[in-house]
Amino acid sequence: MKLLHTADWHIGRTLNGTSLLDEQKYAFNQILQIAKDEQVDGIVIAGDIYDRAVPSAEAVTALNEMFQQINLENKIPIYAISGNHDSAQRLNYGRDWMEFTNFHLNTLLEEAFTPIETDDVQIFMLPFFDPLDARVYYGHHGMDEEEAQQITSIGTAMNYVISDMVKLFAPNKKHLLITHFAVTADGQDDPNLTSETASKVGGLATLTASQFSDFDYVMLGHIHTRFASPSETVRYSGSPVKFNVKEARLKNKGKGVDIVTINDSTISHEYRALTPQTDLVVLEEDWDTLCDPDFYQNQPAKKDWFAITIKNFERSEHVQTNVRAELQKRYGTIIELDYQLDQAELETQNITTNINEVSPEETVNQFFHSITGKDLSPQQNTLVENIFNEVEREHK
Amino acid sequence: MKLLHTADWHIGRTLNGTSLLDEQKYAFNQILQIAKDEQVDGIVIAGDIYDRAVPSAEAVTALNEMFQQINLENKIPIYAISGNHDSAQRLNYGRDWMEFTNFHLNTLLEEAFTPIETDDVQIFMLPFFDPLDARVYYGHHGMDEEEAQQITSIGTAMNYVISDMVKLFAPNKKHLLITHFAVTADGQDDPNLTSETASKVGGLATLTASQFSDFDYVMLGHIHTRFASPSETVRYSGSPVKFNVKEARLKNKGKGVDIVTINDSTISHEYRALTPQTDLVVLEEDWDTLCDPDFYQNQPAKKDWFAITIKNFERSEHVQTNVRAELQKRYGTIIELDYQLDQAELETQNITTNINEVSPEETVNQFFHSITGKDLSPQQNTLVENIFNEVEREHK
Known part of the structure; x- marks a missing residue:
C-alpha cells in the first residue's frame, strides 16, 4: 500500500x-x-x-x-x-x-x-x-x-x-x-x-x-x-x-x-x-544595499513576494522618501516591510505598525520580540495560534 | 410519476x-x-x-x-x-x-x-x-x-x-x-x-x-x-x-x-x-379581556407561541404592571408583544420597539404601518425581503 x-x-x-x-x-x-x-x-x-x-x-x-x-x-x-x-x-x-x-x-x-x-x-x-x-x-x-x-x-x-x-x-x-x-x-x-x-x-x-x-x-x-x-x-x-x-x-x-x-x-x-509559484523572499539589509542595482538585480524575480527589513534605518534621512514605493519599483510585491531602527532611534521612538495588516498571532510575536528581543519558539507559536483559534472557533 | x-x-x-x-x-x-x-x-x-x-x-x-x-x-x-x-x-x-x-x-x-x-x-x-x-x-x-x-x-x-x-x-x-x-x-x-x-x-x-x-x-x-x-x-x-x-x-x-x-x-x-408542533397564535384584545380567565383558559395550549397586541392600551393605568410577565403567566411564550395605544396617547407618544428583537424586514413593515396604517402587500414584502437579501448576499 x-x-x-x-x-x-x-x-x-x-x-x-x-x-x-x-x-x-x-x-x-x-x-x-x-x-x-x-x-x-x-x-x-x-x-x-x-x-x-x-x-x-x-x-x-x-x-x-x-x-x-x-x-x-x-x-x-x-x-x-x-x-x-x-x-x-x-x-x-x-x-x-x-x-x-x-x-x-x-x-x-x-x-x-x-x-x-x-x-x-x-x-x-x-x-x-x-x-x-x-x-x-x-x-x-x-x-x-x-x-x-x-x-x-x-x-x-x-x-x-x-x-x-x-x-x-x-x-x-x-x-x-x-x-x-x-x-x-x-x-x-x-x-x-x-x-x-x-x-x-x-x-x-x-x-x-x-x-x-x-x-x-x-x-x-x-x-x-x-x-x-x-x-x-x-x-x-x-x-x-x-x-x-x-x-x-x-x-x-x-x-x-x-x-x-x-x-x-x-x-x-x-x-x-513542491515548487512554489510565488516564493516568499526575506531580505534584511541596509537601505543603501537594498537600493544598489548590483544587489537587487540578483534577487529572485519580481513575481515573488518580498518581506524586507531595512537595517539601521534612520528615519531622519528619509523623511522625503516613499520607502515602500521605492522598494516596490525594485522588487515588485512587498508583502511585509519592517524597520530595524538605529539603537539611538529605538530608544526614543515607538515602532508603529498598522495593526490591520498583521494577524493577531503576529501581533503577539512582535510584542514578544520587542520585549525579549527573541521570536516565539515553534511551541510557543502553536500555543498562541491555538488560543486565537479557540477564540475564533464556534461554540460547540 | x-x-x-x-x-x-x-x-x-x-x-x-x-x-x-x-x-x-x-x-x-x-x-x-x-x-x-x-x-x-x-x-x-x-x-x-x-x-x-x-x-x-x-x-x-x-x-x-x-x-x-x-x-x-x-x-x-x-x-x-x-x-x-x-x-x-x-x-x-x-x-x-x-x-x-x-x-x-x-x-x-x-x-x-x-x-x-x-x-x-x-x-x-x-x-x-x-x-x-x-x-x-x-x-x-x-x-x-x-x-x-x-x-x-x-x-x-x-x-x-x-x-x-x-x-x-x-x-x-x-x-x-x-x-x-x-x-x-x-x-x-x-x-x-x-x-x-x-x-x-x-x-x-x-x-x-x-x-x-x-x-x-x-x-x-x-x-x-x-x-x-x-x-x-x-x-x-x-x-x-x-x-x-x-x-x-x-x-x-x-x-x-x-x-x-x-x-x-x-x-x-x-x-x-402539515401540523405545527408549536402554533403561532395571534391575539388582539383589550387588557381586561386578555386577563379574563374565561378568555385565556379557552386559548390554545401554553406550548404555543403567542403574538399579542393589547388594544386601547392606556399606559398611565399600568405603570406598576409588568405587562409581559403578567401575560406570560397566562399564555406561556410571548413571541411578540405590541400595544395599540389609545388615540390620545398615540398622538403624544412614540412607540418604542427593541430594534434588536425584530428583523430588518419587520422594521420596514412597522414603519410602513405607522405611516400608512396598512401592512405591506405580499409583493411589497417580497421586494423588501429581496433588498435585504441582496444586501446580505456575498459578493459574487
Whole structure:
C-alpha cells in the first residue's frame, strides 16, 4: 500500500491580507500529479483543511473542486480528518455521500474507533479533539463520571484513546494512525510550556512520540514543517505552502509531501518537494544595499513576494522618501516591510505598525520580540495560534 | 410519476430571536412520512433551502441529516434548486457525490439547460438568478454583446431562458419546471410595483404565469403561501412552517406540501396538510379581556407561541404592571408583544420597539404601518425581503 501524506492545507488563508488561494491551487496541482505518478492508494490529509471554521464561499468552491479532482476524476481514495482550524460540523456536510467513492472523512473523536480496513493494513483516523470532547465521549461510553472528569489534559485523554484503539488492533496487520496534534520527541518538551500551562489551552504540547509507539506509522498534521517530526515513524508532512514570513526565514523551509510505502516488513517514507509559484523572499539589509542595482538585480524575480527589513534605518534621512514605493519599483510585491531602527532611534521612538495588516498571532510575536528581543519558539507559536483559534472557533 | 413539492424551508430561520429549528424538524418528519406513504418518485425543494448565505453550523448539520434521511436511508430522489436566500457556491459543496444517489441539485442558471430525463418526463431545474447572471451567461453563449447588455429585467431574462429550455423539449414527454421566483397571475401585477422599480431589484415581480405556459406544470418556491399560486399549473407549495406573525394573521394560513401526479394525459396536484408542533397564535384584545380567565383558559395550549397586541392600551393605568410577565403567566411564550395605544396617547407618544428583537424586514413593515396604517402587500414584502437579501448576499 502506498499513501501520499499531506496536511495543513489551510484553504482560504491570507498572508498580510493577500489571498494564498492561487498559491494553494498551484501546490495542489503538484500534489495531484505526484499522486498520479506514484499511483498511490490514497491521499491522506491530516487536518486543518480549511483555515477557519467558517471558510469563505471562494474557499469552499476551491476545496470542493480539489476533492472532486482527486476522488471523482482520478478515483483516488481520500483519508481526511478535521484539524483545530476546521469546524467539525461544517466539514461533515455531505460526507455520507462521499463515503461511496472511498472519500473517508472523520471529524469526531468516536469515529477514530472504526478503522478503515484493507487486507494488510488498519488505518485509524483520529481528528483533532480537546480534553472536553474526551470527557463527553468517555462519560457516554461507560467510564464512571468521576474518572471521566479527571481527563483534563490532552496527554491523559490521548492515553485513553490510544489504548482503546490498540484493543481494536488486528494482529496480522500494520497499524497506521492519522491525527492532528503537536507531538514532540520524548524529553524535548519546550521548557517554557509546562503541562499545567499546556492543559489550560487544550494540553497540545504534552504529547510525545512514545505515546504513539503501538502504531507502525503515524501521519501528523498541525506543525507546518516536516522538520518538526518527532521520530522516524511519527511524522509531519508539513504544509504545502509557506504561510508566513517566519517560515520563510527558517533554514529548512522546503515544502513537500511524503510518499509512505507500507510493505509486509517495512514502512518507509520518501519526500517529494513542491515548487512554489510565488516564493516568499526575506531580505534584511541596509537601505543603501537594498537600493544598489548590483544587489537587487540578483534577487529572485519580481513575481515573488518580498518581506524586507531595512537595517539601521534612520528615519531622519528619509523623511522625503516613499520607502515602500521605492522598494516596490525594485522588487515588485512587498508583502511585509519592517524597520530595524538605529539603537539611538529605538530608544526614543515607538515602532508603529498598522495593526490591520498583521494577524493577531503576529501581533503577539512582535510584542514578544520587542520585549525579549527573541521570536516565539515553534511551541510557543502553536500555543498562541491555538488560543486565537479557540477564540475564533464556534461554540460547540 | 409522483413528486412531492415543497419549498422555502429556510433552515436556520429565527422568529423574533427564537430558533425555528425544532419546528422545522417537526415539519420535516411529516414531509418525509408523506413521501413514504405516497411512495413518491422524488421530493422537489424549490429553493430557499437555507435561510441565509452563511448558515450556522447547527443549520448545516440539521439539513445534512434531513437530506441523509430522504436520500440515503429512504432512497428517495431529491430535486432541489437554490433560492435567493441560498449561497449557490456554498450549497454546491459535495453535490457531485450526491448525484450518484439521485440527489439532483442545481445552483447555476446554465444547469437549467440539462433537464433530468425519465421515459415520460423532462424535469427542468432553474435556480434563482438575476438579470446580471443572465447577461453573463448569454454573453458567454454566443449572444452578441449589445443584445446581452439589454437584459436588464428578470422578465426579459426569463423569456430568453424559457425559449432556450423549450428548444430542448422532447415532443412526447411532459415538461416540468422547478424554479424560485415571484410569479403573478396575468394582469394581476401589484400596481405599486412598476416594471421599472422591479428591474432595479432584480425584476422579481414582473413574471407572470403566461410566460410559463409552455410547461405542463411549474413547481415554484419564493412566496410562502400556496394561496399565492398564479394558476392551476403554476403553483407554490408554500413553506412548511409559519415564519412570522403576519402569516399567522392571514385567513388562509395552513401549511402543507403538494403531491403532484403526472400521468400520460393529466397532471394533478393534491394538498397534504402539515401540523405545527408549536402554533403561532395571534391575539388582539383589550387588557381586561386578555386577563379574563374565561378568555385565556379557552386559548390554545401554553406550548404555543403567542403574538399579542393589547388594544386601547392606556399606559398611565399600568405603570406598576409588568405587562409581559403578567401575560406570560397566562399564555406561556410571548413571541411578540405590541400595544395599540389609545388615540390620545398615540398622538403624544412614540412607540418604542427593541430594534434588536425584530428583523430588518419587520422594521420596514412597522414603519410602513405607522405611516400608512396598512401592512405591506405580499409583493411589497417580497421586494423588501429581496433588498435585504441582496444586501446580505456575498459578493459574487
